[in-house]
Amino acid sequence: MSARTETGWSRRLWESKRPLTILALLLVVGALAAAGYLASRSGSKEVFSGLPHAYSYLEAKSPGQVQLHMMSLSPDDVILRDAGLPLRKVPAYGINGGFFYGEDLLSIAIMNDDPVSGEKKAYGSGWYNAKYPRGTLVWDGAARKFSVQVVSSGDELSVSDRDNYWAQGGISMNLKDDELWSVAATEEHLPFGEDQRMRSGMVYDNSGKLWLIVTPTLCTAAEFRTAIQDSVPGQGLEGIFLDGDGSSQMNAEETVLPGDSRPVVQMIAVANERK
Secondary structure, eight states: OOHHHHHHHHHHHHHHHHHHHHHHHHHHHHHHHHHHHHHHHHHTOOTTTTOOOOOEEEEEEOTTOOEEEEEEEOGGGEEEEEEEEOGGGSSSOEEEOSOEETTEEOSOEEETTEETTSSTTOTTBTSBOSSSOEEEEEEETTTTEEEEEEESBGGGOOOSOTTSEEEEEOEEOOTTOTTHHHHHHHHTTOTTTTSOEEEEEEEEOTTSOEEEEEEEEEEOHHHHHHHHHHHSOSSSOEEEEOOOGGGOOEEOSSOEEOTTOOOEEEEEEEOSSOO
């Protein structure tokens, strides 16, 4: 057999097997890609993934293009708790709570007359809205009633039973009064209201449903408030602004909003089991 004949025969043999060879290579590449995807999925599992929870999730984009991520739940399923970490590292669903500085909580955060981050009446414990009276969302468990009360400390809260309530401090939204809200925001010293920042809030409606809301959209306080009025379901909405900017964080099965991953002192968590 001549060299030319051998070369032609070898080429024909290779060409006849080439489709099978290419198919085998594609199968190997596909298997490696699938293995890598599964490994990345298992490696990125959140610390709260799979926990039982008592909330419903909703997303909405307002006419002003503010993206809202919302968790709705019963007030009986709220747990105000300390965090001390970026929320993504906390094994609980929920969002960030009130204002803080360092390790000191500067907003009221009280459950059944106990502040969540220290001793009662201690600075930084969650017993006080530091410096100013500020809008505080209160669930009176005995009366089965929400309210927003502008107070400086837990001593001033009006509730039916001191052993059956929770109170979360922030800044009044005054969703029912478009003229009052900006005056109140000034009096309550809403931080960086005119800046374009991520924001979070807590809103209830006439039916007794509570909404925990975070937007990653950079927006002013007014734009965030308007987005809530436009996009949150329910009648008679009222609520408060919570801490914002990089503190605006959400742990949900459906989405994770890490803010800038800073540690936050306090969290509004969702109970693991419905009561």
